[in-house]
Amino acid sequence: MHDQRSTTDWVKHAPQTSSLERFEAFFVAHAFDAHQHDTYAIGMTLDGAHRFQYRGESNVCVPGEAMILHPDEMHDGCAGTDTGLRYQGLYVPPSLVQHIVKGKPLPFLKSGVSRDQRLVSAVFELLHAHELAPLAEDDALFNFVMTLAAVTGQRPARPAHHFAAALRAREYIHDNLDRPITLDQLADCAGRDRWSLSKDFRVFFGTSPHRYITARRLSQVKQLVQAGQTLSKAAIDSGFFDQSHMSRHFKRSFGIAPSRWYFPQCDG
Incomplete structure (x- = not known):
């Protein structure tokens, strides 16, 4: 810096x-x-x-x-x-x-x-x-x-939304949480262009594909840690790059570092 x-x-x-x-x-x-x-x-x-x-x-x-x-x-x-x-x-x-x-x-x-x-x-x-x-x-x-x-006051368009496409994308996410997922991959499996799918997903599941993926991965981290796995291994097994990557998302989602949430005697 x-x-x-x-x-x-x-x-x-x-x-x-x-x-x-x-x-x-x-x-x-x-x-x-x-x-x-x-x-x-x-x-x-x-x-x-x-x-x-x-x-x-x-x-x-x-x-x-x-x-x-x-x-x-x-x-x-x-x-x-x-x-x-x-x-x-x-x-x-x-x-x-x-x-x-x-x-x-x-x-x-x-x-x-x-x-x-x-x-x-x-x-x-x-x-x-x-x-x-x-x-x-x-x-x-x-x-x-x-x-x-x-x-800037631009009125949003009202295109038709496709629930089936959003559902296919969600199923793909659940089947591939342990690997990198791109919007192009989701669009291909859903049969929609990437931005139309983004709108579909928000309409039917209340959030963006990226936030949905992150939330599912964090839920998996919670389950693994509660089952006795370390934070670092739970992060990797849930599809994050490393523990630091997972921790940033965890704190953004829950307002506290995962180490403090699960191991409150730690300062990290």
């Missing part, structure tokens, strides 16, 4: 593991000249303030807000405080968004900055989803696009 008190500009790029380009950066003063992307430019300020010109107006993005710039819109960027600007960002191709909105206009946040906690949470999830699993990124992208559409 870079020192946020640095006096030297730096940019750290995340490994390119998907079609989404992620980075973290620190700038003392001037960051970018006026330019435009053919993607959505999305970011969150970690320290300081992100000042930029967008659609003829001066804007500032501070911690706790989300910056979402529309494709092909001119903008620049600089630090808005003397202590510099540190932020995380990523670029989302419009083609990925269009796969989800299916022919509707791309969602457009006119101001470029939002304090709406639904959108802030969705952006945070998307920025960090690559640290978990491919299905987590698909889930986070779907949630971001749908949340952006809702926040």
